[in-house]
Amino acid sequence: MDPPKRPGSSTQWALRIPLVNAVKRLVFLTKRWGRRQIFDKFKGGKDKLSSDRAIDKISTAKILLLGAADSGKSTILKQMRMKYNVSFSSSEIEAYRRLAFDNVIQGMRLLLASLPSLGLNLPDALRPAEELLNAATDLCHDAPFPADFSDAITALWNHSTVQEARRRGREIALQENLPYLYTNLSRFFSPSFIPSHRDILHLHERTVGTTETRLIVNGIDTLVVDVGGAISERRKWIDAFADLTVIIYTVSLTGYSRFLVEDPCRNQMQDSLLIWDSICNAGWFRRIPIILCFTKNDLFEQEIQHYVANWFPDFQATPGDAAARRDFFLFEEEIQHSDVANWFRGFQAAPGDTAAGRDYFINRFLALVKIGRRVLDEDLYIRVITATDADAETMKEVLDLAEGMYCRVGCTSKQGCNTEVINGPNGLR
Numbered sequence: 001m002d003p004p005k006r007p008g009s010s011t012q013w014a015l016r017i018p019l020v021n022a023v024k025r026l027v028f029l030t031k032r033w034g035r036r037q038i039f040d041k042f043k044g045g046k047d048k049l050s051s052d053r054a055i056d057k058i059s060t061a062k063i064l065l066l067g068a069a070d071s072g073k074s075t076i077l078k079q080m081r082m083k084y085n086v087s088f089s090s091s092e093i094e095a096y097r098r099l100a101f102d103n104v105i106q107g108m109r110l111l112l113a114s115l116p117s118l119g120l121n122l123p124d125a126l127r128p129a130e131e132l133l134n135a136a137t138d139l140c141h142d143a144p145f146p147a148d149f150s151d152a153i154t155a156l157w158n159h160s161t162v163q164e165a166r167r168r169g170r171e172i173a174l175q176e177n178l179p180y181l182y183t184n185l186s187r188f189f190s191p192s193f194i195p196s197h198r199d200i201l202h203l204h205e206r207t208v209g210t211t212e213t214r215l216i217v218n219g220i221d222t223l224v225v226d227v228g229g230a231i232s233e234r235r236k237w238i239d240a241f242a243d244l245t246v247i248i249y250t251v252s253l254t255g256y257s258r259f260l261v262e263d264p265c266r267n268q269m270q271d272s273l274l275i276w277d278s279i280c281n282a283g284w285f286r287r288i289p290i291i292l293c294f295t296k297n298d299l300f301e302q303e304i305q306h307y308v309a310n311w312f313p314d315f316q317a318t319p320g321d322a323a324a325r326r327d328f329f330l331f332e333e334e335i336q337h338s339d340v341a342n343w344f345r346g347f348q349a350a351p352g353d354t355a356a357g358r359d360y361f362i363n364r365f366l367a368l369v370k371i372g373r374r375v376l377d378e379d380l381y382i383r384v385i386t387a388t389d390a391d392a393e394t395m396k397e398v399l400d401l402a403e404g405m406y407c408r409v410g411c412t413s414k415q416g417c418n419t420e421v422i423n424g425p426n427g428l429r
């Protein structure tokens, strides 16, 4: 029996298939071109908020801080409070002082607890210091840091075994603020210690649930919502999705070599890419501008130097000595891959090339954006920042950008900014 006849002649079909393929290719190229445009604008410093951006007159705004755990959401919230002169109340400062003690103790406890799994042994001479630490309790209200802990922690921190564990901190999801805390230890243990803004930016407490902070910026009532990034917290995010004006999505640049606290098999950067995939293309956020904010640039740059020395003990240059690093690698012919490439196979650049590393991750995130479906390119902004540096221009830019998204209309002077906190950071006890 003859096969059923298709409508149209066979010549028409022969033409139609290449035509469909050509259209598909065109769509693919257009999307790739769209992503390239966003990247090029960012690299050329041209992705500023356009002055003719049409914004309806609004009286309220809502900024949502989204991202995986430890990616710097709460740190950006603290920066916002500082920018808009929301002073920290005395009870908040006291809570941060006690949090500093907690961070100092918990960090060292984690280091000591991880020694056996890292194949390291603490010398017997340091056992009393370890016992003292294990017996530590929370700091009481207004009580100074107990003086005997200072010597114990200093002795532990300076010991080569503990330093080795610190260098391998990514294997044990070690908090990244320890070098800052322990270099400032003598100041923390002074009886008159009051945490400075810089200290507050470096302190860490996991956000549980959602915190809401209200800012009145140029007459616009602005709600800043900060969510917890841990896996168990993410199911609560949906409550914060209504009526958004801007999303700031944070990604920790150091996450490429680190694992999640809750899941030692899941890479932080991969986890962040997964969340981003669902956020950036979600119908909910179709018309919501997003600032894709890569944090911890300072640590990213330092880390690559440390890794070189970790893996190659004969590399003897001061951290940051890029020329020495380059020369070293020129002679290490067997090294075909860079630090980033150890974790992300698609990365191909010279070892220790931080600029290439940053661009690589930016492009990985951009590759997930479905151009045309989600955004016009003016709805997506990319920034690389050190969130703990209040003076950095890039940090200021992120805050200005977020403000500019909704504050353009009727915004004449910045002096009208006024602020009030509804629910402070949940870290305050």
Ligand SMILES: Nc1nc2c(ncn2[C@@H]2O[C@H](COP(=O)(O)OP(=O)(O)OP(=O)(O)O)[C@@H](O)[C@H]2O)c(=O)[nH]1
Residues within 6 Å of the ligand: 067, 068, 069, 070, 071, 072, 073, 074, 075, 076, 176, 177, 201, 202, 203, 204, 205, 206, 207, 208, 227, 228, 229, 230, 250, 295, 296, 297, 298, 299, 385, 386, 387, 388, 389
């Ligand atoms: N050096 C440095 N530290 C940073 C930077 N951004 C954040 N941190 C530190 O990283 C730690 C975690 O930052 P948070 O802002 O608490 O992270 P988060 O995203 O709110 O984390 P969760 O509340 O658990 O979701 C804190 O100790 C911060 O000081 C950065 O750009 N540079």
Ligand SMILES: [Mg+2]
Residues within 6 Å of the ligand: 073, 074, 075, 205, 206, 207, 226, 227, 228, 229
């Ligand atoms: Mg937080």
